[in-house]
């Protein structure tokens with residue numbers, strides 16, 4: 490998909506200069522999730538509420554085990570909630586009566602990746618739109634080549650995932666998600682295992698794609714600097730049972746530049762988040778969840 494065709498799905502510029510999609514608003518209202526209610530009864534989420542505007546980039550941080558992935562899985566349709574409701578663009582997505590199914594409107598990219606290892610990069614990226622019948626194979630190939638070129642991946646179309654670095658694999662996955670023109674991109678610590686240089690490059694590519702598409706992004710991370718650098722809002726979750734403890738509105742303008750991470754403004758936001766997350770990590774530790782944020 491060319492940048493021009495990506496931009497066809499965007500709306501007018503937001504106050505800070507980035508065009509945002511008009512679809513993909515998520516309302517999470519009083520959501521609870523209990524795993525195995527009749528058995529071990531793990532209360533993962535309790536009265537968790539947050540609002541994500543269409544085209545907003547939201548990062549979720551919090552101690553390990555606080556329920557971040559649980560929330561993402563419910564939005565993605567991989568799991569059901571126990572109480573509350575989630576709306577997508579004002580329509581019920583997940584309620585106690587409705588279990589959403591995974592769909593091309595909410596695409597997930599995980600830390601460990603999920604490319605088909607037996608398919609080439611081009612076959613991986615074009616698979617979705619061709620199978621769904623939204624593009625002809627030729628059209629999908631043209632768009633895939635354009636999008637791959639945009640993230641520095643021209644020339645690797647015929648490679649297999651196993652021949653690529655983890656940074657390249659993640660870029661291919663994000664392109665594979667975006668070619669389906671989803672309403673929401675759900676990212677579960679996609680850059681966690683990367684070295685600093687690869688992570689920095691991955692941030693730039695993701696930001697470039699975000700600026701071009703304005704898609705709603707729900708991004709889970711343990712990395713507070715990453716959260717601030719990428720997101721419009723960083724939401725801190727409490728230790729389990731998880732709900733939103735604090736929301737930080739990121740005041741950095743877009744497009745984001747790497748050097749912004751050294752600004753006093755950035756440092757002040759980081760200090761605020763460190764404080765909030767540390768407090769929850771200590772509680773999690775005391776409660777026996779030994780892995781810290």
Ligand code: ADP
Pocket residue numbers: 524525531532533551552553554555556557558559560729
């Ligand atoms: P996070 O993503 O913040 O690390 P998770 O959403 O993965 O946290 O998990 C939240 C809590 O729910 C943790 O205590 C975890 O052990 C528990 N949990 C996750 N999945 C299951 C499951 N299938 N059965 C029972 N407990 C689970």
